[in-house]
Amino acid sequence: MKVTLSVLKADIGSIGGHTLPSRRVLAKVEEAVRAEVGRLLLDAYVFHIGDDIVLLLSHTRGVGDKEVHALAWRAFLEGTETARAEGLYGAGQDLLKDAFTGNLHGLGPQVAEMEFEERPSEPFVVLAADKTEPGAFNLPLYLAFADPMHCPGLLLSPEMRPGFRFRVMDLARTERDSSVDLEAPERLYDLAALLRDPHRFAIAGIWSRRHGEQAAVVSTTRLRNIAGRYVGKDDPVAIVRVQKIFPATEELAPPFALLPFVAGDTRGSHHLPLMPVRANTQASSFFCVPMVCGLAFSLKEGRLSEPVDLFADPAWDALRLRAMEKAQDMRRQGFYGPAMLPMEELEYTGIAERLRELEREFG
Numbered sequence: 001m002k003v004t005l006s007v008l009k010a011d012i013g014s015i016g017g018h019t020l021p022s023r024r025v026l027a028k029v030e031e032a033v034r035a036e037v038g039r040l041l042l043d044a045y046v047f048h049i050g051d052d053i054v055l056l057l058s059h060t061r062g063v064g065d066k067e068v069h070a071l072a073w074r075a076f077l078e079g080t081e082t083a084r085a086e087g088l089y090g091a092g093q094d095l096l097k098d099a100f101t102g103n104l105h106g107l108g109p110q111v112a113e114m115e116f117e118e119r120p121s122e123p124f125v126v127l128a129a130d131k132t133e134p135g136a137f138n139l140p141l142y143l144a145f146a147d148p149m150h151c152p153g154l155l156l157s158p159e160m161r162p163g164f165r166f167r168v169m170d171l172a173r174t175e176r177d178s179s180v181d182l183e184a185p186e187r188l189y190d191l192a193a194l195l196r197d198p199h200r201f202a203i204a205g206i207w208s209r210r211h212g213e214q215a216a217v218v219s220t221t222r223l224r225n226i227a228g229r230y231v232g233k234d235d236p237v238a239i240v241r242v243q244k245i246f247p248a249t250e251e252l253a254p255p256f257a258l259l260p261f262v263a264g265d266t267r268g269s270h271h272l273p274l275m276p277v278r279a280n281t282q283a284s285s286f287f288c289v290p291m292v293c294g295l296a297f298s299l300k301e302g303r304l305s306e307p308v309d310l311f312a313d314p315a316w317d318a319l320r321l322r323a324m325e326k327a328q329d330m331r332r333q334g335f336y337g338p339a340m341l342p343m344e345e346l347e348y349t350g351i352a353e354r355l356r357e358l359e360r361e362f363g
């Protein structure tokens, strides 16, 4: 049976700053989506990461389906009305256009979708990040799918031995989607040359070379390119199929233990480590440290099992402490050097204006 998974994420308002959505907003969004289970949808699951609400929808209508996208838009709009009524901060923040035009791409929400023939047992993971950038998954996905130091399956499983094909998107080209496909292991160095710059290049998809099956899809929207100004971070979502011909769940998660420094956090303008957290965690009041959560599901005829939280087991408590040590070390450095992003990546324009004024004072 062919199934489509659609993951759609938007920040439509939060309590007391950019923290988390209220229970009422979440309930409203969930109600809108649930009403379509058994009609448009086979199943649905709603959760949040920081102040972003994530919809996981399963159906048989294919990628980019107008009605599924319209449903998500409606759910986010209804949630926004509740957020406005409650006086939540940034109500409707990620809904950047006034009207739905048939597809959520280019309207603000992050979108990751994949259609595939369901395996007899179909385990997959949904990754969702907050306060960071589209390329934040570059390193963990590269290590899980291309590095035998991190993914033993590349050595031990004949199914994975031919490696994977990576699609990398150039986020600087705004007029149209522009991507390149590179096969690992042959093009590893070329892949590294692109992925080392997560502000500009982001993995958009991964395929098994042996089977041609899609393994992963990542959202690559840059909100700034849509709104033409800072409107919050472009925190990515991803769907990753796991096990058998793909990396195992316990091979996908460990690269996140590296806690790589990524762009984002307070005012979208600094570097801090990407901290693995449980789903439904509020944004950190410690400088909005970037966060990622992962929920693993099994799928049967499009119906979702209950989720397993990838970063809930005790191993990750120690790593969260380590992430906070890294974060505090970097924050001690304040505005200096790599603590703050380069000029072209700063999300607020104040410093550029200040520098223009200072320019005039130079002799």
Ligand SMILES: O=C(COP(=O)(O)O)[C@@H](O)[C@H](O)[C@H](O)COP(=O)(O)O
Residues within 6 Å of the ligand: 011, 017, 018, 051, 130, 131, 231, 232, 233, 264, 265, 266, 267, 268, 288
């Ligand atoms: O990163 C942040 C918000 O990110 P988000 O939109 O939730 O992805 C915050 O640090 C804000 O930039 C900061 O709180 C200032 O917010 P505003 O006062 O400009 O809304």
